[in-house]
Amino acid sequence: MAKTARPASEAGPRPGHELSNDRLLAMYRVMAFARAIDERCLSLQRQGRIGFYVPASGQEAAQIGCAAALTDDDWLFPAYRELGLALWRGVTFRTLMDQFLGTSADRLKGRQMPNHYGYRERNLVVASSPIGTQITHAVGAAMAMQRRRAPQVSATFFGDGATSSNDFHAGMNFAGVYRTPTIFFCQNNQWAISLPRERQTRSATLAQKAEAYGFPGVVVDGTDIHAVFDAVATARERAVAGEGPTLIEAQVYRFGPHSTSDDPHRYRSDADLAEWKRRDPILRLREELQNSGTLTETGESELQDAIRREISETIAAAEGAPPIDPATLFDDTFAQRTPRLEEERAEFERLVREGVIRP
Amino acid sequence: MTEMTLVQAVNRGLFEAMRQDPDVLVLGEDVGVDGGVFRATDGLINAYGAERVIDTPLSETGIVGTAIGMALYGLKPVAEIQFLDFIYPAFDQIVSELAKFRFRSGGQYPCHVVIRAPYGGGIKGGVYHSQSTEAYFCHTAGLKVVIPSTPADAKGLLLTAIHDEDPVMFFEPKRIYRTATGEVPDGDHRVPFGQARTVREGEHVSIFAYGAMVPLASEAAAALARDGISAEIIDLRTLVPLDEAAAIASVEKTGRAVVVHEAARFCGFGAELSAILAEKAFYSLKSPVLRVTGYDTPFPYALENVYLPSAARIEAAARTVVREG
Numbered sequence A: 001m002a003k004t005a006r007p008a009s010e011a012g013p014r015p016g017h018e019l020s021n022d023r024l025l026a027m028y029r030v031m032a033f034a035r036a037i038d039e040r041c042l043s044l045q046r047q048g049r050i051g052f053y054v055p056a057s058g059q060e061a062a063q064i065g066c067a068a069a070l071t072d073d074d075w076l077f078p079a080y081r082e083l084g085l086a087l088w089r090g091v092t093f094r095t096l097m098d099q100f101l102g103t104s105a106d107r108l109k110g111r112q113m114p115n116h117y118g119y120r121e122r123n124l125v126v127a128s129s130p131i132g133t134q135i136t137h138a139v140g141a142a143m144a145m146q147r148r149r150a151p152q153v154s155a156t157f158f159g160d161g162a163t164s165s166n167d168f169h170a171g172m173n174f175a176g177v178y179r180t181p182t183i184f185f186c187q188n189n190q191w192a193i194s195l196p197r198e199r200q201t202r203s204a205t206l207a208q209k210a211e212a213y214g215f216p217g218v219v220v221d222g223t224d225i226h227a228v229f230d231a232v233a234t235a236r237e238r239a240v241a242g243e244g245p246t247l248i249e250a251q252v253y254r255f256g257p258h259s260t261s262d263d264p265h266r267y268r269s270d271a272d273l274a275e276w277k278r279r280d281p282i283l284r285l286r287e288e289l290q291n292s293g294t295l296t297e298t299g300e301s302e303l304q305d306a307i308r309r310e311i312s313e314t315i316a317a318a319e320g321a322p323p324i325d326p327a328t329l330f331d332d333t334f335a336q337r338t339p340r341l342e343e344e345r346a347e348f349e350r351l352v353r354e355g356v357i358r359p
Numbered sequence B: 001m002t003e004m005t006l007v008q009a010v011n012r013g014l015f016e017a018m019r020q021d022p023d024v025l026v027l028g029e030d031v032g033v034d035g036g037v038f039r040a041t042d043g044l045i046n047a048y049g050a051e052r053v054i055d056t057p058l059s060e061t062g063i064v065g066t067a068i069g070m071a072l073y074g075l076k077p078v079a080e081i082q083f084l085d086f087i088y089p090a091f092d093q094i095v096s097e098l099a100k101f102r103f104r105s106g107g108q109y110p111c112h113v114v115i116r117a118p119y120g121g122g123i124k125g126g127v128y129h130s131q132s133t134e135a136y137f138c139h140t141a142g143l144k145v146v147i148p149s150t151p152a153d154a155k156g157l158l159l160t161a162i163h164d165e166d167p168v169m170f171f172e173p174k175r176i177y178r179t180a181t182g183e184v185p186d187g188d189h190r191v192p193f194g195q196a197r198t199v200r201e202g203e204h205v206s207i208f209a210y211g212a213m214v215p216l217a218s219e220a221a222a223a224l225a226r227d228g229i230s231a232e233i234i235d236l237r238t239l240v241p242l243d244e245a246a247a248i249a250s251v252e253k254t255g256r257a258v259v260v261h262e263a264a265r266f267c268g269f270g271a272e273l274s275a276i277l278a279e280k281a282f283y284s285l286k287s288p289v290l291r292v293t294g295y296d297t298p299f300p301y302a303l304e305n306v307y308l309p310s311a312a313r314i315e316a317a318a319r320t321v322v323r324e325g
């Protein structure tokens, strides 16, 4: 049966999973950075300076608590709402801005909408938009890790809505059968666009779905970074010990719109949001750090100033970067351009010369 | 008649169908309380209730599979797939089941489901909110494939689809959801399948288009007219069944053809139409048929304007076929 991980404040984390104040401060910095990036990018989108944005606000402790409990060798298979993972893995805001803008420096060559990124050297696999498809990939990678006897795990990130997808069930089933070193990290942010969690499934918890596939599922308070870290560290230990997968349901709330194309006022009340905001993961951790004397008032305001400065400078620099070379469109469909793609590229270049296309 | 946008016409069509027939129901992701991410189903839930306007879990397989079951039982489900790009979890249900129920049961089990999906680029949607993959469905025997380009056709073709006897894939050009505006007949309004619409008559070249490419073709025709080239524009409207007679008659008149679609070129709908013209209008053709299409790459984000056909590209192709023959 799905178990609710004990709130860290009551029982405390399992031995070895305690977080030092220094570690917590490092996590807090990334969380605060993520929140500030969200706020700025939402306003950049409103001003028409980026085309689209998916905020992750409210989910920072879940994402960063999880990423911190993994090693950099573990492979992450994210969805599109995983800013905290990218930042924790060391992806710079500049790299992300180049992706949001589709500049010539964008590592994905302008191919994808903002937030759908991935960086091979960070073991952060590139995201796509279709819901749930990454889940089976994570299981396959874990099967490959087993075959190579690698001391790694794969972790996949998805929402409450994704638990209705084909790939969730296929992936959970394979993982159970092959006892793969996989962590299924579900961020239940209570909404799949306008559909509330209770209309997504009749199951009492999402975590309990693991039981049917023969492995443990746990519910954690995703606003409590200690609880998240503890649950993921435990799941990782199980995975590398050959004990198989774990499904973790981190209960959070999506503070913002689903994306900049969405108006949540059409389907949800501000009252719920206000209730959850009292458990804002960033405020919770800040208060803890202040109570332990790890973060002072001046420390906090210096941090916020530094974040603001870095964000402004990075945006200015990225906006000044040259746009992507349009001829790159014909690369990467295949390893080598086929004769047909060569022909289309030549046609495109002729149309540019003739002034028909002004890229 | 009322002036409205294309997406409002879809909405009006759904209201009208639900008013006409209590067996009509709508299901899909975010179609109820939210009114659809493009607002195509706005207000339906207030008018007809959650039993007939069903917000489903996030499962396209579930949406299409259950719609098939409802249709077998006798209802008239209109399923919405939020973006055509997300239809693939349901592909098995569509190509293996929906398209073949009537045939494989020797006619015992007709399976009349309408699947609506916004399609196409031009909204900065990148790889997965832009694709135009009508050809997969045209290639599957047993599915009708409809793509309106005007508000009046959107309503009229949708009502025809809902009252048809066969499965219908109804693809809506989301790029012109709000820019295509026009007068739409009130109440019941049907536009028959298999009849192309002549958008503009011309003598020198036939431009075949559908969906969001139709207004671009009109723009190109206006530019060509300034140089004395008279282009005829045919809006195909239904790809299956196709109005072959209209396509052939137009080419018999003009002797030249340009086929436009935003989908990739290779094995796209233009290949079929070009083949039909080669088979059935060969001796009328004065120059090779040209296609103006997306390239044979996945759909890009930052370079969508490079990828997508433009009025200028259509115009250039039309000038080429006129010059060469």
Ligand SMILES: Cc1ncc(C[n+]2csc(CCOP(=O)(O)OP(=O)(O)O)c2C)c(N)n1
Residues within 6 Å of the ligand: A081, A129, A130, A131, A158, A159, A160, A161, A162, A163, A189, A191, A192, A193, A254, A258, B029, B058, B060, B082, B086, B089
């Ligand atoms: C297969 C598929 N169907 C529909 C969509 C459209 N869509 C994008 S996000 C979303 C809701 C996802 O909800 P959830 O899994 O809870 O993740 P969240 O966005 O809340 O993080 C939907 C329906 C999609 N991207 N893919």
Ligand SMILES: [Mg+2]
Residues within 6 Å of the ligand: A159, A160, A161, A187, A188, A189, A190, A191, A192, A193
């Ligand atoms: Mg969600």
